[in-house]
Amino acid sequence: MGQIGKIALCAALFGVGAPAFAGEVRYVGEGHAYNPMWSRDGKYLAFEVNQLAGDVEMFVSEVTGAIAKDAVKVTLPGGTTAYGGKNQVLENATWVKGNVAVFEGSNQGGQFRLYTYQPGGGAATELIPTTQVPGDLTFPHAADNNSLAFVSDATGAGDVRIRNPAGALSQITTTSAPEVFPTWLPDATEMAFSRKTNNTEDLFEIIVATKAEATISGGGGDQTRPVYAAGKLLFFDDSRGDNVWDVVIVDSPGATKRAMAKGIRLPLRSRPAVSPDGKYLAFTYDDPTKSGKVVVTALDGSASVDINTQFTACGEPALSFANGRYILAYTALPSANAAWRFLYVEDITDKL
Amino acid sequence: MMPILPTLFVSAALFTALPAFACDEAEKLRLAEEISRLAAKNAWTGVERSYTALLATRCELKFESYWLGSESARFLGKTFEQFERLELAKKIDAQPQVLDSLAAIEGNYGRIDIHGDVRHPPLLTRADMPFAPDQRKSIEWAAQVVTATGSLHGMLPFGDYDVGGVKFAVAAGPDFQPVTVGKVRAAPVAKGEEAGPEQTAGSKGAINYAGPVVLVGPGFLLTAAPEGVEGANGIEVQPDSVRAAGVVAELGAEIGLTYSAPEAGLALVVGYGGGFGGAHTFHQFSGWAAGVLRPGQARIALGPSYQLVAGKGQGIYEAFAQGDADGIAVSGLDYSGYSWGAGVRGSVGYGLLDLDNLRGVVELGSAWHSDGARSFLGFGMTFGIVPAVPRFEQ
Structure with missing residues (x-):
């Protein structure tokens, strides 16, 4: 579907002169589109394409006022051809200011390392050489000041490390339990992360300067993939039962969890889809009867909007907010018997 | 007594032949394989070393060698060398990714020709370092070259720079922008004088x-x-x-x-x-x-x-x-x-x-x-x- 997909400019649907649009993001090749991730200014959209054959490709599309340009494939250095080597896995993108994507990459079955890609900047470049931090580097997440948090398995258990804007590296956690999904408070003073304890993931928050740690949420089930929004913390929670996922919110460490959405479809890798201005949460349902829509709900509880689609199995939502417009990206099966999930973007400003 | 003239002739022929040997095909094949292996392991310093050795074989290189040579140059920050190797790769096979990389360089880097004193090399600095590591490395490598040689004939990411107190901006364009550095300030910490930014990477002694x-x-x-x-x-x-x-x-x-x-x-x-x-x-x-x-x-x-x-x-x-x-x-x-x-x-x-x-x-x-x-x-x-x-x- 990806190869033959077309950009469906639907500006006319929203009235002449309106900047709203909707359309598929085209890319070369086939595979399931996953994990769309907007750049900070909403100009670029990075996403993964998985053919379920060992490779995970990454593409970046430029989304201008009324069009999503054909996505450009990101390649890792090291392939013997200009198209890169085989068995490359590129995933988990985060964007820093200046429109540089940072992501995990593994070349030909090797270790996962962090790479950067700048649209129009050629092939990806390894960010942190193995001489500085060996082993697998995963779960990158960027703060507003371009500080980067990531997980390193150099000590045997996944530990959170940071790379400050000047490029200096430091280790934040040192426990024997593996930590995953470090997430910056936007000002880079604190971060939240998941830690696997007793076979489930619990959430913690740490002050970077003092390394003082506090439990945000623990107990039964997994509490994982935190994201800050308007001073609060949202995350996925399956404490109601295995693979029954909710998006919950807490005001502070240890505070009572409140469900923002129940029975959601858990994205493959991404955190809860919060708009950059911290006002809206987008999610999809796990229930097949509700899988044809994306729900966008205000975090203050003031409104909830169903974005109905003509597709099925909608998932992987991501929200951008730029130039006063809210753009929703999500993946879906274009029809019930379609082979691959595709990526769709839609201006939903007028629906909110 | 040894026959003098034949001996001298042989010696001279041997001497002149030493640096100018013909293509070593076997060594070329070995190095080409080595480059691919090292590249797959992200050992780019090794790739660069092998690429340099590959050039020394005086053989005609294949597309892959130029491509991986351009990647190693990129990793090391040698942007102009990367550009030159990509041009050579393009002559063999103008693959889209090669063209993209060339366009990416043209779109993000400018040509610069810095002339300074090798005995008193100026410092090349940029206030706001870019996040992208390849651009960062490009600046770091250029600074290293200027520190070692006093000069630079290469490419730098677009932006504002200072070399030995001379401020200049790197912009797009096909021509090399000349920057001439005069006498650089050695250690501006004179008594009663406010210390200015360091402009020199230090002076070298009279004996090299x-x-x-x-x-x-x-x-x-x-x-x-x-x-x-x-x-x-x-x-x-x-x-x-x-x-x-x-x-x-x-x-x-x-x-x-x-x-x-x-x-x-x-x-x-x-x-x-x-x-x-x-x-x-x-x-x-x-x-x-x-x-x-x-x-x-x-x-x-x-x-x-x-x-x-x-x-x-x-x-x-x-x-x-x-x-x-x-x-x-x-x-x-x-x-x-x-x-x-x-x-x-x-x-x-x-x-x-x-x-x-x-x-x-x-x-x-x-x-x-x-x-x-x-x-x-x-x-x-x-x-x-x-x-x-x-x-x-x-």
């Missing part, structure tokens, strides 16, 4: 390099019978023409006095030249003060020398057989004696072995001396060590 000169090898001596020297009724008794083979040995030291290529220096050497065999035995002891030039891996030395010769043998020159000595068979007469005189000595050599601070060389040398009555011409092919010229490998 120093080290021993030790050379040894086969040598040849030619000294023709003198003309116009009085015979038996006069004073001089000279040997007949002498051709002798033997050894040449030189021991001394060399210092480099300049930093710009080709580096120039001075060598002070004491030498010994021995000619043996046949009817003659000569020992030459010399002192040599040479100016030295070191272009690339070559070494050229030339300068005045002074030698003392001790010789003995059988065979007086024909002119002696006159006057009272008329009719004497001069070829059977023994002689021995000393001679001394000034002359000039020169050598041309090439460094073949990298021995860290030293360089293993092979040299062809020649010397001419005169004691006022006769001339001594010496040749030699020597092997040994000379100081390596420290250079920044770009």
Whole structure:
């Protein structure tokens, strides 16, 4: 579907002169589109394409006022051809200011390392050489000041490390339990992360300067993939039962969890889809009867909007907010018997 | 006695052939495989080393080698080298990714030509370093080049820079933007004066390099019978023409006095030249003060020398057989004696072995001396060590 997909400019649907649009993001090749991730200014959209054959490709599309340009494939250095080597896995993108994507990459079955890609900047470049931090580097997440948090398995258990804007590296956690999904408070003073304890993931928050740690949420089930929004913390929670996922919110460490959405479809890798201005949460349902829509709900509880689609199995939502417009990206099966999930973007400003 | 001319010819042919060998196809294949293997492991410094070795095979390279060479250059921050290698790859196969990479460089980097003093290299700085590591490395590499050489002919990411107090902006364009750096400020911490930003990477000393000169090898001596020297009724008794083979040995030291290529220096050497065999035995002891030039891996030395010769043998020159000595068979007469005189000595050599601070060389040398009555011409092919010229490998 990806190869033959077309950009469906639907500006006319929203009235002449309106900047709203909707359309598929085209890319070369086939595979399931996953994990769309907007750049900070909403100009670029990075996403993964998985053919379920060992490779995970990454593409970046430029989304201008009324069009999503054909996505450009990101390649890792090291392939013997200009198209890169085989068995490359590129995933988990985060964007820093200046429109540089940072992501995990593994070349030909090797270790996962962090790479950067700048649209129009050629092939990806390894960010942190193995001489500085060996082993697998995963779960990158960027703060507003371009500080980067990531997980390193150099000590045997996944530990959170940071790379400050000047490029200096430091280790934040040192426990024997593996930590995953470090997430910056936007000002880079604190971060939240998941830690696997007793076979489930619990959430913690740490002050970077003092390394003082506090439990945000623990107990039964997994509490994982935190994201800050308007001073609060949202995350996925399956404490109601295995693979029954909710998006919950807490005001502070240890505070009572409140469900923002129940029975959601858990994205493959991404955190809860919060708009950059911290006002809206987008999610999809796990229930097949509700899988044809994306729900966008205000975090203050003031409104909830169903974005109905003509597709099925909608998932992987991501929200951008730029130039006063809210753009929703999500993946879906274009029809019930379609082979691959595709990526769709839609201006939903007028629906909110 | 060894046949002199054929030996010299062979030596010269060997010498000139050393640096200019033909394509080594087997080595090329080995290195090409090595490059692919190293690239797959992200060992880009190794890829760059192998790529450089691949170029030294003088073989025609394939697309993959140029492509991976461009990637290693990118990893190391050598943006202009990356651009050049991509251009070479494009000539073989203009793949979209190659074109994209070329466009990416043109779209993010500008050409710059910085001229500064190698003895007092300026500092290249940029206030706001970009996040993208390849751009960061490009700046870091350029700063390294400027610090080592005082100059830069390459590419930098668009933006504002300072080199030795000269501010300039890098912008897009096909032409190299010249930036000339004048006298840079060394240490602006004068009394009562506010310290400004450092503009120089430090001054280099008067001596660029120093080290021993030790050379040894086969040598040849030619000294023709003198003309116009009085015979038996006069004073001089000279040997007949002498051709002798033997050894040449030189021991001394060399210092480099300049930093710009080709580096120039001075060598002070004491030498010994021995000619043996046949009817003659000569020992030459010399002192040599040479100016030295070191272009690339070559070494050229030339300068005045002074030698003392001790010789003995059988065979007086024909002119002696006159006057009272008329009719004497001069070829059977023994002689021995000393001679001394000034002359000039020169050598041309090439460094073949990298021995860290030293360089293993092979040299062809020649010397001419005169004691006022006769001339001594010496040749030699020597092997040994000379100081390596420290250079920044770009």
